[in-house]
Amino acid sequence: MKKAGKLGERKIIEIIQNRLDLMPRMPVPFGDDVAAFEIGSGDLVVLKTDMLVGKTDVPRGMSVWQAARKAIVMNVSDFAAKGVKPIALLVSLGLPRNSTEKDVEEIGAGLNAGAREYDAYVIGGDTGEASDLIISVSLFGMAQKGKLMLRSGARPGDLLAVTGPFGKPSAGLKILVDGREARDDIRNALVESVLMPHARLREGLALAHTGAVSAAIDSSDGLAWSLHEIARASKVGMTVEALPTSREAEKFAIVDKLDPVELTLYGGEEYELVLTVRPRLWGKAEKAVERAGGTLVKIGKVTAKESILFERRGRQVEVEPRGYEHFKT
Amino acid sequence: MKKAGKLGERKIIEIIQNRLDLMPRMPVPFGDDVAAFEIGSGDLVVLKTDMLVGKTDVPRGMSVWQAARKAIVMNVSDFAAKGVKPIALLVSLGLPRNSTEKDVEEIGAGLNAGAREYDAYVIGGDTGEASDLIISVSLFGMAQKGKLMLRSGARPGDLLAVTGPFGKPSAGLKILVDGREARDDIRNALVESVLMPHARLREGLALAHTGAVSAAIDSSDGLAWSLHEIARASKVGMTVEALPTSREAEKFAIVDKLDPVELTLYGGEEYELVLTVRPRLWGKAEKAVERAGGTLVKIGKVTAKESILFERRGRQVEVEPRGYEHFKT
Numbered sequence: 001m002k003k004a005g006k007l008g009e010r011k012i013i014e015i016i017q018n019r020l021d022l023m024p025r026m027p028v029p030f031g032d033d034v035a036a037f038e039i040g041s042g043d044l045v046v047l048k049t050d051m052l053v054g055k056t057d058v059p060r061g062m063s064v065w066q067a068a069r070k071a072i073v074m075n076v077s078d079f080a081a082k083g084v085k086p087i088a089l090l091v092s093l094g095l096p097r098n099s100t101e102k103d104v105e106e107i108g109a110g111l112n113a114g115a116r117e118y119d120a121y122v123i124g125g126d127t128g129e130a131s132d133l134i135i136s137v138s139l140f141g142m143a144q145k146g147k148l149m150l151r152s153g154a155r156p157g158d159l160l161a162v163t164g165p166f167g168k169p170s171a172g173l174k175i176l177v178d179g180r181e182a183r184d185d186i187r188n189a190l191v192e193s194v195l196m197p198h199a200r201l202r203e204g205l206a207l208a209h210t211g212a213v214s215a216a217i218d219s220s221d222g223l224a225w226s227l228h229e230i231a232r233a234s235k236v237g238m239t240v241e242a243l244p245t246s247r248e249a250e251k252f253a254i255v256d257k258l259d260p261v262e263l264t265l266y267g268g269e270e271y272e273l274v275l276t277v278r279p280r281l282w283g284k285a286e287k288a289v290e291r292a293g294g295t296l297v298k299i300g301k302v303t304a305k306e307s308i309l310f311e312r313r314g315r316q317v318e319v320e321p322r323g324y325e326h327f328k329t
Numbered sequence: 330m331k332k333a334g335k336l337g338e339r340k341i342i343e344i345i346q347n348r349l350d351l352m353p354r355m356p357v358p359f360g361d362d363v364a365a366f367e368i369g370s371g372d373l374v375v376l377k378t379d380m381l382v383g384k385t386d387v388p389r390g391m392s393v394w395q396a397a398r399k400a401i402v403m404n405v406s407d408f409a410a411k412g413v414k415p416i417a418l419l420v421s422l423g424l425p426r427n428s429t430e431k432d433v434e435e436i437g438a439g440l441n442a443g444a445r446e447y448d449a450y451v452i453g454g455d456t457g458e459a460s461d462l463i464i465s466v467s468l469f470g471m472a473q474k475g476k477l478m479l480r481s482g483a484r485p486g487d488l489l490a491v492t493g494p495f496g497k498p499s500a501g502l503k504i505l506v507d508g509r510e511a512r513d514d515i516r517n518a519l520v521e522s523v524l525m526p527h528a529r530l531r532e533g534l535a536l537a538h539t540g541a542v543s544a545a546i547d548s549s550d551g552l553a554w555s556l557h558e559i560a561r562a563s564k565v566g567m568t569v570e571a572l573p574t575s576r577e578a579e580k581f582a583i584v585d586k587l588d589p590v591e592l593t594l595y596g597g598e599e600y601e602l603v604l605t606v607r608p609r610l611w612g613k614a615e616k617a618v619e620r621a622g623g624t625l626v627k628i629g630k631v632t633a634k635e636s637i638l639f640e641r642r643g644r645q646v647e648v649e650p651r652g653y654e655h656f657k658t
Contacts (some may be wrong), residue, residue, distance in 0.1 A: 002429070002430045003427050003428065004424045004427070004432075004433070005427070009457065012424065012456050013454075013456055014458075015430065015433045015437060016433060016437035016440070018390075019438045019441050020437060020441045020451050021439070021441055021444075023450035023452050025416060028451060034453070035417070035419060035452040037417045037452065039471060045374055047417070047419055047452070047467070047469060048419075048453070049454060049465070049467050050418040050421070050455045051422075051423060051463070053423060053457050053458065054457070054541075055460065056457060056458050057457075057460065068380045087366055088352060088359065088364070088473075090364060090378040091378070092378045092381055092465040092467075093341075093345075093380075094380060094463060095333045095341065096333070097332065098332050098333070098334070099332065099333040100331070101331045101344065104336065104341050104345060105348060108347065108348030108349060109348045111348075113350045115349075121349075121365040123352050123355060123359075124359065124363070124364030124376065124377070124378065125342075126378050127342055127383050128338065128382050128386075129342050129382065129384065129462065130331070130382050130384070130460075130461060130463060131384065131460035131461045132461070134423060134463055136378070136380060136421040136463075138421075138467035140366070140374060140379050140469075145341060169522070194592045200605075203355035212658070265489075273657055280436050315643055327486065
């Protein structure tokens with residue numbers, strides 16, 4: 001019999017889903033970034049839960065304040081990808097017995113900082129003893145049916161876009177976890193992206209208003225994985241014309257003799273949004289993101305064939321369906 | 330500096346709360362059984378999260394199917410106490426690396442069984458690796474403002490009631506955990522109360538409709554603790570005239586030379602509702618619970634002085650403010 005370590009996160013989720021009765025008329029399909037239920041006249045309550053576990057989600061160098069804040073940012077990022085404003089959140093906290101009073105204070109302050117950054121409030125929770133630090137956040141908001149940016153609406157011809165460059169967190173983790181080195185300014189930017197992630201909430205909310213987005217996802221499991229998820233849910237393919245590698249990750253890769261493509265596509269802990277945009281509404285989407293203080297970067301387009309390709313040294317190469325997966329990495 | 334083991338669950342919650350900005354106009358105060366936010370015209374979204382941890386919440390003899398089901402019942406019980414119908418739930422699942430595929434299947438089936446028992450659905454979740462089994466459930470429902478049975482409405486003269494007898498789970502835990510013995514039929518009833526708890530949802534929903542209940546709470550931390558919580562939130566006292574000891578717990582106590590009062594008042598893992606009822610509406614409340622298939626048992630009354638007393642061998646004795654507390658027990 002296979003153990004969780006062999007099954008992997010996605011197989012575990014599939015096994016569990018297969019044993020669940022489906023709620024009738026679910027407005028958001030199982031497996032999208034958020035869940036929802038309808039409360040009448042097209043109003044949806046939108047829900048998300050994501051659990052931070054000390055052992056796997058808190059790298060060396062991250063304070064408990066940062067871990068608590070990150071537990072909230074992880075959840076807000078999924079709301080951002082769907083274009084939903086978070087309102088309130090609950091926290092289930094598992095604490096090791098030897099946690100100090102200062103740890104608890106920092107967790108409270110970190111949770112509050114994370115929530116208030118996105119204009120939401122912690123309104124309840126629960127705490128108990130656990131072998132490892134566990135911060136399970138549940139986030140709630142409201143949306144109009146039909147306004148949510150799901151994973152499933154991409155069509156051939158749509159433009160593929162991201163809200164910023166990739167690769168910084170995977171490079172940052174190599175510094176924090178593997179002890180790799182980098183020039184001070186590069187090091188700071190890379191490490192900061194891991195310790196103080198930011199959800200692209202303003203961008204996501206602005207984009208949802210435009211009606212220009214046909215599919216969207218966050219990128220916590222990496223860019224390659226996000227592309228494959230949109231492709232799978234929308235039954236389309238993609239060509240990536242310009243890999244959005246961050247300047248700092250590029251420099252780090254050169255000095256440390258790493259592959260910048262690997263850092264860009266297959267790292268986890270990314271917080272950019274990955275989107276497909278109706279071509280005739282591109283300008284509108286671009287302006288909306290700029291007004292929200294961000295940038296919309298075109299990286300390719302949606303195709304009809306079911307593969308995801310990018311050009312590397314003059315050859316078409318497949319973007320592999322891999323990324324960060326719990327139990328496997 | 331104090332460690333979590335010394336601080337205890339309630340102090341930890343207090344430390345965290347002190348670091349949180351309060352959401353304006355919270356319809357349910359911090360620390361009640363559920364949280365809520367208003368979505369306009371008196372409609373509330375009601376939320377609850379409670380985390381099951383293998384080490385502290387899954388006694389020897391409980392299967393993973395039962396543990397998963399229990400994780401849901403724990404949350405439904407809080408909704409029952411407030412008179413709110415659960416609609417949907419999310420599950421954050423932390424699995425030890427050596428969990429088997431069969432464990433995962435049983436968890437899926439147990440979650441579904443727990444949800445469907447109360448007419449709710451699992452609509453999403455998250456999974457990751459953890460050192461111990463962690464099942465963090467978030468439950469969602471809707472309610473009308475002013476219809477929630479809070480902890481804070483008890484007034485002197487109100488009648489004190491419960492929805493059933495106490496003591497079975499604490500006796501059952503002594504059998505499962507401490508290896509105590511009992512006659513087969515008694516043993517089965519006691520052990521069953523631990524392994525297959527039931528939330529008093531039908532009773533809670535029926536009671537909320539009557540308008541007869543002035544305060545309510547569930548009893549997961551024990552009867553004594555629940556009485557003290559209502560007393561504290563409502564700024565009242567109580568006299569307990571008839572301790573609601575279960576027949577089986579009573580027999581177990583006699584044979585095993587244990588104190589039935591201790592089992593009744595100070596055990597945890599109880600799932601009965603504890604309520605205060607307006608005296609002139611007692612008949613209405615009693616009938617509503619009977620129609621829902623249960624019994625409403627009067628155990629005392631609410632008083633103006635701030636103490637909770639019961640009569641023992643002709644003397645007035647204090648009900649102590651103790652019960653199950655994570656990190657301390």
